[in-house]
Amino acid sequence: MPSPKLRMKSLLAFLFATSGLAAQTLVEIGGKADGLVIDLRYTTADNYFKTAFYPRHAQALLRPATAAKLAKVQAELKSQGLGLKIWDAYRPLSVQRAMWKALPDARFVADPSKGGRHNRGAAVDATLVDAKGVELQMPTAHDDFSEKAAAHFNLVPPAVFKNREKLQQVMTNHGFALFDSEWWHFDDVDWKQYEALDVPLDPLSAAQRQKHLLLDSRVVEQATNARLVLGTPQKHPANPLFQADKPWENSMNNLYPNVIWDEEEQLFKLWYKCVLADKEVIAQMDQPSTVHDVGWYLLYATSKDGVRWDKPELGLHKFAGSSANNIVARDCPNVGVFKDLHDADPSRRYKMVSDVGLGKPQVRFSADGFHWGAAVAAKGFGAQNGDTHNNAFWDERSGKYLWFTKLYLGERLVGRLESDDFITWKNNGLVLRSSLEEGRTSQTYCMPVFRCGSIYLSYVMMYHVGKGRTVDCELAWSHDGLHWQRVAPGTPFIPRGAKGSYDSECIYAMAGPPILRDGQFMIFYGGDDFPHTGWKRHCLPCLATLRPDGFAGYAPVEADKPARVLTRALRMTAEPVCITADVSPGGSLRVSAVDEQGAVLDVAEAISTSVTDAVxxxxxxxxKVPTARFRIELDHAVLYAISAGDLLNQELPPLVNPLKMATRMIHPATTRTISFDADVQGWKGVDKLEHHATGGAKGGYIHVSRSGKSLPIALSPITSKESPFAGDWTQIVGGKGAEITCQVRAARAGGRVMIELFANDLAQWQFETKTSFANEWRQVAA
Structure with missing residues (x-):
């Protein structure tokens, strides 16, 4: 097995707390004990289990008090020309469960139902090294589960016995206890005061968590002659990066690119969608099958630079009798793929999400990204979820898997789900929709999401159903992953090209975060020169680059006048304050730290060139102040991000409600009444409509019915000319509010009555009343 890379740690301690676990702090021990050799054995398969349970760049973490004890051990050993090598420290419970499954023996692996000392961040596996980092001879190797591994096994050579005794003595002198069956394992004597954790070993760095993008509306408190402007991604001259030049690439419809940079393999990986629309092409599949009357392949490509791509001949699936192709899966429409470094099970390292229709989601697992297991039905989805570019990922902040997909309720909306195990999901419902002004003309089609700094970002594909069926890629953000705002509604983040060019009609951005290479964000997307309609069309892979964190920033409105931005108050930490900005030649950016009253606390050296994370x-x-606000003066400059402490006030700015403004004119209150005189024509959700002159609560009534399990829907007149409800209610109804009442009755008792209000042909408001259907007439109010 290849030997793991040893990492000499001498950095400051890194503290982190996950969402909901603020008091459960761990510290990176490389900084607490200078000179420690960190060799986490479970980052590779070079261990007893022959499995890499940890991410490649996992951190060695302990409780702060445990780390302080270990620092004293290291200091004493260092004075003697020796040191510690750490094989294991904090271990997530998810890893403990996987180990217990492989070796359910409490002598060597703690029962995860009880939680071990490693899971509490209060234990280490360690050995001794000399001044050059070379291990001293010990009774056994790490994880040698034999009798020789016992802490007091005596049949060892004198030199080995001396080394083991030296290690045990120095550890016990500084607050650690021996573990009888493993000479290398030491527990903090205070381990009982800590609870077992399942915090991932690859959390965002402190700098990333405290990086605030200026597009976050919570960051800027006041702007003078400054406004938020979108960044300018640059399209690569090699676009499109490759053509649909293989016989099985019948229709690279929407492409739905899923791209990662695999750090371990030093390789770009692309999984992309392919539809087989032509019957003669479907017939060449090995045992032809269709979903929605077309065939589906998931194809795979790799690249070393992100520009020149290879389509490897993988030999996994036959097409036209040959397996010399890049097909990695089939029958998986609307697919999303990601590499999951959180999951301790290596057979689930890669995860796929797809659906075979609305309400029919499925997942698959793979160890390498191209040998995929059978599809498994995902639980918890609604009947209207799916049929778009599904995308999912492990979210360190919430400690859950998140899945974003379509929610179809007469228009295309964005829905979100979350899960602990990737099989059973909790449906969070609607998280983003088009605006009232857009109506059904432009709809949210799909939304790949990723973390960036302290927030979530997403590419929102806006499907212009009423404007030529084109698709634009916009930008949206959220502070919690549930409440989303488009950064610049109606303005594309990656603009479509000129008419007739390779991306003139539709753009579908990648799933996954942008890839930082050579000082630039690489954003891959699918570009199409054909509208979003029909199966047979090609969407080809393209690349746009962006300066790091340059999604949107504050820039002067009038270039020749001073521009100033004032942030909300931030809680300062030991981390330095950093700035990301573009500064034009001759321009400058000046930062002052001020208190709540605006008094200057300190002034930073002016910045006169473009910088990224500049201290x-x-x-x-x-x-050295507990809190500060920052006043930034922009002279021919654009400010994208500031890295400091956490925002003291993390509330979103209140939305301006024009109905509650003091200047609003109150019109006299009136009553509007509607009747249901029209016949069934033009109605929706009704099979039969009958008019009755008498028998209602007050005179006549109508009876509507619908076959099947769906409930009938009684509509007011549906056109603005017919409906007395159409118009500005503040004027036609008046008063300070409105109440809607009606009388209802049902053939049998049922659920509660729902009243919906439509604006621009969209059900923008839904009211579930307190009244349930019954056999007698009941008044309903909303």
């Missing part, structure tokens, strides 16, 4: 240099040295 500010303060006149008084380090900025």
């Amino acid at each position: 500010l240099k303060w006149e008084k040295g380090a900025l």
Whole structure:
């Protein structure tokens, strides 16, 4: 097996707390004990289990008090020309479960139902090294589960016995206890005061968690002669990156690109959608099958630079009698793929999400990204979820898997689900829709999501159903992954090309975060020169680059006048304050730290060139204040991000409600009444409609019915000319509010009555009343 890379740690301690686990703090021990050799054995398969349970770049973490004890051990050993090598430290419970499944023996693996000392961040596996980092001889290797591994096994050579005794003595002198069956395992004597955790070993760095993009509306408190402007992605001159030049690439419809940079393999990986629309092509599949009357392949390509791509001949699926192709899966429409470094099970390292129709989601697992297991039905989805580019990922912040897909309720909306195990999902419902002004003309088609700094970002594909069926890629953000806002509604983030060009009609952005290479964000997308209609069309892979964090920033409105931005208050930490900005030649960016009253606390050295995560240099040295706001003056500059502490006030700015403004004119209150005189023509959700002159609560009534399990829907007149409800209610109804009442009765008792209000042909408001259907007439109010 290849030997793991050893990492000499001498950095400051890195503290982190996950969402909901603020008090469950762990510290990276490489900084607490200078000179420690970190060799986490479970980051590779070079261990007893022959499995890499940890991510490749996992951190060695402990409780702060445990880490402080270990630092004293290292300091004593260092004075003697020795040191510690750490084989294991904190271990997530998810990993413990996987180990227990492989070796359910409490002598060597703690029962995960009880939680072990490693799971509490209060234990280490360690050995001794000399000044050059070379291991001293010990009774056994790590994870040698034999009698020789016992802490007091005596049949060992004198030199080995001396080394083991040296390790045990120095560890016990500083607050650690021996573990009888493993000479390398040491528990903090205070381990009982800590609870077992399942915090991932690859959390966002402190700098990333404290990086605030200026597009986050919570960051900027005041802007003078400054406005938020979208960044400008640059399309690569090699676009499109490759053609649909294989016989099985019958229709690279929408493409739905899923792209990662695999750090371990130093390789770009692309999984892309392919539809087999022509019957003669479907016939060449090995045992032809269709979903929605077309065939489906998931194809795979790789690249070393992201520009020149290879389609490897994988030999997995036959087409036209040959397996020399890049097909990795079939019968998986609307597919999303990602590499999951969180899951301790290596057979589930890669995960796929797809659907075979609305309400029919499925998942698959793979160890390598191209040998996929059978589809497994995902639970918890609604009947209207799916039929778009599904995308999912492990979210370190919430400690859950998130899945974003379509929610279809007469228009295309965005829905979100979350899961602990990737099989059973909790449906969070609607998270984003088009605006009232857009109506059904432009709809949210799909929304690949990723983390960026302290927030979530997404590419929102807006499907212009009423404007030529084109698709634009916009940008949206959320502070919690549930409440979303489009950054610049109606303005594309990646603009479509000129008429007739390769991406002139539709753009579908990648699933997954942008890839940082050579100082640039790489954003892959599918570009189409044909509208979003029909199966037979090609959407080809393309690339756009962006300066890091340059999604949107504050820039002067009038270039020749001073522009100023004032942030909300931030809680300062030991981390330096950093700035990301573009500064034009001759321009500058100046930052002052101010208190709540606006008094200057310190002034930073001016920035006169474009920078990314540049550390500010303060006149008084380090900025040592508990809280501060930052006043930034922009002269021919654009400010994208500021990295400091957490926002003291994380509330979203209140939305301006024009109905509650003091200047609103209150019109006299009136009553509007509607009747249901029209016949069934033009109605929706009704098979039969009958008029009765008498027998109603007050005179006549109508009876509507619908076959099947679906409930009938009684509509007011549906056109603005017919409906007395059409128009501005503040004027036609008046008053400070409105109440809708009606009388209802049902053939049999049932659920509660729902009243919906439509605007621009969209059901923008839904009211579930307190009244249930019954055999007698009942008044309903909303």
